[in-house]
Amino acid sequence: MSGESPKAIFYALAANLGIAACKYVAAAFTGSGSMYAEAIHSTADCGNQLLLLFGLRQSRKAPTPVHPMGSGRAINYYSLVVALLLFFVGGAFSVYEGVQRLFAREPLQHVYIALAVLGISVVLEALSLRGALREIRAREPNKSLWRWFRETRESDLLVVAGEDIAALAGLAIAFVAVLLTLITGNPVWDAWGSIGVGALLMFIAALIAREVKSMIVGESASPEMRRDIEAFLRARSEIRSIINLITLQWGKEIVVAVQAEMIDYAESRAMVEAINVIEADLQAKFPQVRWVFFEPDFAVR
Template sequence: MTEPHGVAAHIKQNVVLYGALAANLGIAVAKFAAAAISGSSSMLTEGVHSLVDSGNQVLLLYGQKRASRKADASHPFGYGRELYFWAFVVAILIFAVGAGVSIYEGLLHIQTPNPIEDPSLNYLVLGIAFAMEGASWAIAVREFNRSRGEQTWWQAIHRSKDPPGFIVLFEDSAALIGLIIAALGVWASVHFQDARIDGIASVMIGLVLAGVAVLLARESKGLLIGEAADPHLIGRLRAVLDGHDRIDAVNHIRTIHTSPQAIFVAISADFADDLRMGEAETLIEKLECQMKALSPWITSIYIRPEKRADAMVW
């Protein structure tokens, strides 16, 4: 996978986040207004959905700011993984607030249905929202495609170490699906003269949000615990070691992302028995330079000479 320069990727990522934030705030106001006028449950649900998405973007921007702090004595590898914590919080909010409120409001509307007298305003707001969400989604897809290289979408999402990129993509995708469900719910409730259908649409939107939240929580949990670098990069690191005749064997290569654009590398290798201390130091320095040239994201490398054990690559 192609690894963009950290600063450039951060700027592009902020463009996606700010664009999604502006779109969701405007859409939320319009949806709440339409819900208040028409009494539509699915419109109210969609308003909550957009409001939650807006809060999520604010949290991700805050997480980026916190994660950008420099390393200190308390956190020698920096604060980069704090972004993963806020990404996990976002997943919880989508599930608890977005999905929870949507399902609750839907069930309430099914029990005490409120007929929609004039759906025209709902259709207008949903149409505008679909156009704005579609534009935000297109930007998110474009930036995500630039970073995923030749990987499939699922591979890129699963291997991504940059939560804001795929979170915005998931949120916008869920938003578009939710808008379609809301429009169908409004139309069906009017067409069949059954206001309960609008409530059913709210429950369906909530289930979509719950599914997205579970998926995001799963990906964020892995990052929070600590994930290895891309397998392709690990393979290139091994190739550097295998290319030296003074290294008899590589015991293991262990990597971990300390932030989306920072990787720590720990290596155990069996150096030639006749290699002197000074020569080993020179070789280690050379290896570190070659490895750091492979990716601007490699920030720290630790190479430990030791006798061969069972070969492992983590």
């Protein structure tokens, strides 16, 4: 997702606002625990998307003496908060609601309303997920979804896609639970549906939190970006050899630290000018590279 156009978040927010309203109405009419769990989940998702939008705004703050490299990684913090909310507010609450209904079984009413709302919700969530997948494919057209999930450095898009996948799978579980309750007349299916939705949300939230935690600790640029940067530097005629190369993802931007042995220059000023040219060309070729720290040195023979 681009730093200036978080369209996937807006798609998800619009979808979840409509879905949450429909689910609360259906839960009130039917008394369905699965439906109530799904309504809570959609409400939590709305709050999560608002947090992501706030996090994106925070991440665009200009550098200050306290934060000389800006606040680009703030979005990772807010993404982790969203993952925790998804785990506890969405997942743990749904499990709790399901366990409660296992012991206090109440028959469902107006079940067809619940099924209709779940069907509408599937369509809306699918549209939201389609928006997120379009953003992903625009950036990584040749990667599988799982590989992108493990290698992406965009925590906001990671959270949105994970929430949408969890929502669609949760809707499928809730639909089957309500349908089985209708067929058998036994509300225990609805209770287990609520527990299943909660367990699924907790599992996906844990996966998201693991990936975002890695970003907070500090990840390099993506493997492809790092290879391209290294290839660019090795192709430069001014550089004899690369001693060390470090890349660091900083929000939407990248920090590059290079330790290299330069070719022989008659004057130190000429070498400094050559380094300045390399840095400018690097940033021109890779606009994501915001900071370059270049240290000339001698390679150990």
